[in-house]
Amino acid sequence: MHFPSNPLQPGPMYFLTPWKCGLFGVSCEGLQKQVNFLIDEGMSSGKGNNEVISYMHHFFTHFGVGETDVDLHCDNCTGQNKNYFMLWYGTWRVAHKLHSTLNIHFLIAGHTKFALDCAFGLIKQAYKSTRVSTLADIAKVVENSSPECRLNIPQLVRLEDGMVLVNTFDWQAHLSLYFRKLPQIKSYQHFRYLLCRLPQSVFVNNKETCNILIVFCVLLLTTLMPKDLVWS
DSSP states (O other): OEESBOTTOSSOOOOSSOEEEEEEEEEETTTTEEEEEEEEGGGOSOSOHHHHHHHHHHHHHHHOOOOSEEEEEEOOOTTTTSSHHHHHHHHHHHHTTSOSEEEEEEOOTTOOOOHHHHHHHHHHHHHHTSOBOSHHHHHHHHHHTSTTTOOEEEEESBOTTSOBSSOOOOHHHHHHTTBOOOTTGGGEEEEEEESSSOTTEEEEEESTTTTSOOEEEEOBOTTSOGGGOOOO
């Protein structure tokens, strides 16, 4: 989203380059809420691995309800979701006993419409009919986009005065020390982590035979113990 924006502007606005605000949403169907991370242009380096994992980590830490069983549904975008680091982060959470089971499902191309699109549609409608001048105005647009059900929750990554509300950590450098890559990651659609198994292990399902459990692999390096997986 760009700002300033005025739906009643009769002609082009005289800004060389409008300020940009990124939007990253995490929807919780159990609570019927969606947390929308509003990423100021000065805080954005693209929706890469570190950013996505940091936002997910913030969501579980501040908006979670102590859930033990988690199902995550994502699209197949390799830069954001379907990559080694996202799989390693799932293993990291189960190894720390933050969840008993964690399933990551990547939707097949052509079947990627889900709850996020509904919330994003409401935000888009409200944005097009609201005058926006500041980052705080965008947060109000998100909050007021669903006045009755309060579906959309805004979460600013940084305030306009420079105060950071959501930290971005270098998860790539941290997790790379402890985990190995999964061969042919693009050929799998479903990943399942179980606490009752070795915390460094994950079940994966092939997209051609998605109803059959076919692989049991170990992601954690054998020379390291789960107690060594401490984030600092």
